[in-house]
Amino acid sequence: MALAVLPVLPETLYPAAAQTVAPGDPLPSWNDGAAKQSIVNFVTAVTREGSPDFVPAPQRIATFDNDGTLWVEQPLPVQLYFALDRMKAMAPLHPEWKDTQPFKAMLEGDMKTLAESGEHGLVELVMATHAGMTTEEFEKIVMDWLATARHPKFKRPFTDLVYQPMLELLAYLRANSFKTFVVSGGGIEFMRPWMEKVYGIPPEQVVGSSIKTKFQMRDGRPELFRLPEVNFNDDKAGKPVGINEYIGRRPIAAFGNSDGDLEMLQWTTMSGAARFGLIVHHTDAEREYAYDRNVSLGRLDKALDAAAMNKWTVVDMKNDWKVVFSFEKR
Amino acid sequence: MALAVLPVLPETLYPAAAQTVAPGDPLPSWNDGAAKQSIVNFVTAVTREGSPDFVPAPQRIATFDNDGTLWVEQPLPVQLYFALDRMKAMAPLHPEWKDTQPFKAMLEGDMKTLAESGEHGLVELVMATHAGMTTEEFEKIVMDWLATARHPKFKRPFTDLVYQPMLELLAYLRANSFKTFVVSGGGIEFMRPWMEKVYGIPPEQVVGSSIKTKFQMRDGRPELFRLPEVNFNDDKAGKPVGINEYIGRRPIAAFGNSDGDLEMLQWTTMSGAARFGLIVHHTDAEREYAYDRNVSLGRLDKALDAAAMNKWTVVDMKNDWKVVFSFEKR
Numbered sequence: 180m181a182l183a184v185l186p187v188l189p190e191t192l193y194p195a196a197a198q199t200v201a202p203g204d205p206l207p208s209w210n211d212g213a214a215k216q217s218i219v220n221f222v223t224a225v226t227r228e229g230s231p232d233f234v235p236a237p238q239r240i241a242t243f244d245n246d247g248t249l250w251v252e253q254p255l256p257v258q259l260y261f262a263l264d265r266m267k268a269m270a271p272l273h274p275e276w277k278d279t280q281p282f283k284a285m286l287e288g289d290m291k292t293l294a295e296s297g298e299h300g301l302v303e304l305v306m307a308t309h310a311g312m313t314t315e316e317f318e319k320i321v322m323d324w325l326a327t328a329r330h331p332k333f334k335r336p337f338t339d340l341v342y343q344p345m346l347e348l349l350a351y352l353r354a355n356s357f358k359t360f361v362v363s364g365g366g367i368e369f370m371r372p373w374m375e376k377v378y379g380i381p382p383e384q385v386v387g388s389s390i391k392t393k394f395q396m397r398d399g400r401p402e403l404f405r406l407p408e409v410n411f412n413d414d415k416a417g418k419p420v421g422i423n424e425y426i427g428r429r430p431i432a433a434f435g436n437s438d439g440d441l442e443m444l445q446w447t448t449m450s451g452a453a454r455f456g457l458i459v460h461h462t463d464a465e466r467e468y469a470y471d472r473n474v475s476l477g478r479l480d481k482a483l484d485a486a487a488m489n490k491w492t493v494v495d496m497k498n499d500w501k502v503v504f505s506f507e508k509r
Numbered sequence: 510m511a512l513a514v515l516p517v518l519p520e521t522l523y524p525a526a527a528q529t530v531a532p533g534d535p536l537p538s539w540n541d542g543a544a545k546q547s548i549v550n551f552v553t554a555v556t557r558e559g560s561p562d563f564v565p566a567p568q569r570i571a572t573f574d575n576d577g578t579l580w581v582e583q584p585l586p587v588q589l590y591f592a593l594d595r596m597k598a599m600a601p602l603h604p605e606w607k608d609t610q611p612f613k614a615m616l617e618g619d620m621k622t623l624a625e626s627g628e629h630g631l632v633e634l635v636m637a638t639h640a641g642m643t644t645e646e647f648e649k650i651v652m653d654w655l656a657t658a659r660h661p662k663f664k665r666p667f668t669d670l671v672y673q674p675m676l677e678l679l680a681y682l683r684a685n686s687f688k689t690f691v692v693s694g695g696g697i698e699f700m701r702p703w704m705e706k707v708y709g710i711p712p713e714q715v716v717g718s719s720i721k722t723k724f725q726m727r728d729g730r731p732e733l734f735r736l737p738e739v740n741f742n743d744d745k746a747g748k749p750v751g752i753n754e755y756i757g758r759r760p761i762a763a764f765g766n767s768d769g770d771l772e773m774l775q776w777t778t779m780s781g782a783a784r785f786g787l788i789v790h791h792t793d794a795e796r797e798y799a800y801d802r803n804v805s806l807g808r809l810d811k812a813l814d815a816a817a818m819n820k821w822t823v824v825d826m827k828n829d830w831k832v833v834f835s836f837e838k839r
Contacts, residue, residue, distance in 0.1 A: 371757045383570075383713075392754070394746040394747075394750055394776065396775070400779055401775045401776045401779050403749060403750065403776075417724075420721075420722050420724055423722060426712070426713045427701045427712030427713055427715060428711075442731070445726070446731045446733075
């Protein structure tokens with residue numbers, strides 16, 4: 180779990196940027212096959228004037244999970260590495276963490292005990308490390324961390340470990356007048372600072388979990404202060420709730436990879452009209468990771484069963500993707 | 510307080526639509542004067558390449574209050590008429606309302622007692638009338654009501670009573686690559702169904718107060734059910750919080766008309782850069798209403814004092830606007 184910390188030039192943080200669609204194949208990193216064909220068929224059906232499934236452009240809302248759908252989430256979700264590094268930086272001010280769970284387990288890298296602390300434990304970690312500063316200060320902390328943190332296996336910045344085929348898919352949808360949103364269980368203010376450059380998705384199109392903030396004047400200047408109190412949990416049945424609250428339209432296409440995306444996929448596709456659901460199935464132990472029912476964070480179990488029932492597209496990462504990460508294309 | 514209920518053809522609901530900017534004067538319903546000039550000066554300063562105040566297009570976020578800023582809010586905010594009509598329709602099922610405050614006051618049109626019930630009383634009214642159905646059902650209730658309800662003074666649909674000069678301002682900003690948002694204390698799901706057609710503002714750019722919803726499957730179909738529980742109060746110090754949560758960027762221009770907009774105007778303008786704040790001052794008892802410090806709902810008091818201190822533009826409705834309502838332009 181140790182993270183190598185190396186200096187990088189800031190510009191290398193954003194290798195991928197918003198893709199433009201190639202004049203020929205809009206999805207060059209996808210192998211020809213059922214998954215790619217299903218995407219093209221759907222986009223053609225909803226965008227061709229006169230098609231029985233035509234959807235006017237303003238209603239072409241597409242929602243994407245982030246962890247495991249747009250970027251790597253193993254061996255642990257990226258935000259947990261961030262929380263750990265924050266804890267290490269803050270530990271001298273909190274000697275009690277050495278003897279208190281879940282802080283002790285986190286600092287010792289004891290993932291088993293940490294997992295046993297459940298959602299309540301994770302919330303405690305987030306509160307301790309993500310609150311107590313202004314929104315501006317938090318954004319700087321996130322960006323400084325991303326500039327130096329490295330993935331334990333790939334030894335690269337986490338923003339390098341975004342899926343090239345998904346970047347192409349985002350660009351392909353936008354070229355067809357879709358509005359692309361992230362709808363993630365991750366922290367909304369952990370995601371917004373970098374997604375515009377990495378995914379081409381602006382802050383106002385990012386939905387996520389959040390803590391409460393409070394408006395206050397300090398020294399005659401207004402600020403928003405981050406409080407140690409959960410505001411919204413954008414996971415599982417929270418995803419349709421978040422979509423309705425933040426976007427206010429029902430998506431016509433949704434993209435996920437785990438049981439946390441099940442309700443979003445149901446809400447999107449079970450509307451009686453031509454809709455599209457897709458699950459990224461991590462089947463590539465060599466180039467990335469292979470996991471589904473056998474992991475606790477990022478588990479794909481019920482949603483995989485539901486995919487068959489609901490005719491959602493299941494991407495077989497190993498066979499459907501020519502390349503996995505954006506850095507491979509450089 | 511009685512509302513005339515007349516049938517109308519559905520298409521008359523949307524007279525205004527998204528304006529296009531006239532080739533000559535982009536703000537033809539504004540008289541020449543300091544207010545109009547300040548708007549044009551600001552837009553020119555932030556959009557001209559090479560200007561010291563230049564702001565890149567994606568950061569050109571403008572937020573607008575709704576009640577009293579984009580449409581009429583006197584003698585009562587529109588949503589209160591909606592709540593009253595809902596109560597009347599539901600009253601046979603709630604005989605206890607005849608003897609229980611604030612329901613009794615509302616049904617009897619006793620605005621004094623209603624006002625005394627304060628925010629708590631208003632929340633109770635909203636819970637009783639806005640919850641207990643799916644989001645789809647609620648949208649239909651709102652649209653059916655808007656099709657028949659009439660303003661007590663102007664005898665017109667409320668969607669006719671939007672301010673023509675503000676429609677031109679919205680269009681002028683969008684023509685200069687601003688993204689326009691509504692940030693209102695009104696109910697988010699009361700506003701979203703009609704704002705795209707009336708203001709040119711899509712649902713995903715509407716921020717407002719909300720109640721909680723719950724995702725559930727019913728007869729094999731997913732739905733969002735509206736619960737009698739406050740989720741977010743998008744007023745006063747809640748407005749910067751809502752802007753940060755839903756939009757995730759700090760606006761560069763904000764438009765309001767009452768003390769409910771004070772913190773939004775502070776958050777927007779007190780950033781150290783060239784920013785714009787504007788207050789619509791209702792000074793026209795003849796064509797609309799004249800009010801500021803003398804009303805309880807829609808009071809303009811502290812924000813009027815702050816306008817002078819912070820150099821916000823104050824629109825004198827009587828002298829700055831050639832026409833008030835969109836229907837006058839037809």
